Amino acid sequence: MNEGMKRRARHAAAAAVACVLSLAQAGLHAQETAGAASAAQAVALPADLAKVTREPVAQQARWLRTAAQRGTLAQLDDATLTALFKALDPLAVPLYIRNGPNGYPSYQFTMARQERISGKWSDTPDRMLVKTTREPLRVYAKWLPGGAHAGQETIYDTTQRKDEMYGHLGGLLGKIPLWTAIDGALARAQSNHQVKDLGTEFIANLYLTEGKKYAEAGVQRPTDVEARTIDGVRVVALTYETPTGRPQFYAKKEVLGLDLHAPYFRTVESYDNDGRIFERIVIEKIAPATLDDTAFDPKNPDYAF
Structure with a gap:
């Protein structure tokens, strides 16, 4: 095989490898995108609850107290409850507990x-x-x-x-x-x-x-x-x-x-x-x-x- 043919063979091999890598990356990206979309769908909150999670932490804590007293939390299904508490500011529950009351007289x-x-x-x-x-x-x-x-x-x-x-x-x-x-x-x-x-x-x-x-x-x-x-x-x-x-x-x-x-x-x-x-x-x-x-x-x- 002469030098020109060797160069063409190397170029063809490199192109094939690049094509395989490109396809693999595209597939991985598609899987990641699908996974992210699936996860987002699994934790999607109703608009009113999603709005709560964007409020300042003090307001989130006040909302928790009102929602608990009115029975709103108890009415949510398990998936929505889980998604809500995962999305709240991590300081919202501690503040809610600190504000109390933590029992009854x-x-x-x-x-x-x-x-x-x-x-x-x-x-x-x-x-x-x-x-x-x-x-x-x-x-x-x-x-x-x-x-x-x-x-x-x-x-x-x-x-x-x-x-x-x-x-x-x-x-x-x-x-x-x-x-x-x-x-x-x-x-x-x-x-x-x-x-x-x-x-x-x-x-x-x-x-x-x-x-x-x-x-x-x-x-x-x-x-x-x-x-x-x-x-x-x-x-x-x-x-x-x-x-x-x-x-x-x-x-x-x-x-x-x-x-x-x-x-x-x-x-x-x-x-x-x-x-x-x-x-x-x-x-x-x-x-x-x-x-x-x-x-x-x-x-x-x-x-x-």
């Missing part, structure tokens, strides 16, 4: 709670009825049938003793009530939290405290947002993953289920640095209630002290 709720105590996960959740007032802080808790520690009762009343609670263990041998420290060995044997932590306010305050540390660590927004129904409770689940985990943060990964009617959380899942869950809470039912002194009196005939 006087209310009661039922909850399911599981914790990892001394490294051991409880296979059977505690089921509890809780009555509480916030000023003064008073708590009555009863462990319900079907859960771990069923039959126990405790009362914490800051107008009586701020550092102790009054309770009994339930069962035939545990009906003798006694005073015990709210952070003592008996309390810690059943929970990593104190009885005064029972309530939506504690979860909201922990979220806000952790949120400051998230921002300092560069965690600007949730790693995942999804409308979910957890044990019958419909929430917007916000997942936060921290770079270092414990002990700097409360958890390596936290999944918080935002209530659709009020600025507080109904569900919590907390994971340690090894990816093991160490806490799960579902507030099943919650409602404001008028609670007088008898609700926190061990002599109440409805109680078993």
Whole structure:
């Protein structure tokens, strides 16, 4: 083959390669365009909701409160709820929670709670009825049938003793009530939290405290947002993953289920640095209630002290 023929062959090969690359790039671009269009279609919001996501963060937080109170959030389907909360300013939910109220002056709720105590996960959740007032802080808790520690009762009343609670263990041998420290060995044997932590306010305050540390660590927004129904409770689940985990943060990964009617959380899942869950809470039912002194009196005939 002479030199001219070699040059023509090289040029033809180069042209063929360029053609293949051009076609491949065109195909890749088409796939990317189609994927982007599909994603845009999947997260498309109605015009009125899309407008909300373009408002300043303070206005977004105010809109969330109004939409929750009016039932607007609860009326949205899961896909729209998910798309909305993904599109909101990442500071909108923290501001909405900070503006509160994160509970009620006087209310009661039922909850399911599981914790990892001394490294051991409880296979059977505690089921509890809780009555509480916030000023003064008073708590009555009863462990319900079907859960771990069923039959126990405790009362914490800051107008009586701020550092102790009054309770009994339930069962035939545990009906003798006694005073015990709210952070003592008996309390810690059943929970990593104190009885005064029972309530939506504690979860909201922990979220806000952790949120400051998230921002300092560069965690600007949730790693995942999804409308979910957890044990019958419909929430917007916000997942936060921290770079270092414990002990700097409360958890390596936290999944918080935002209530659709009020600025507080109904569900919590907390994971340690090894990816093991160490806490799960579902507030099943919650409602404001008028609670007088008898609700926190061990002599109440409805109680078993």
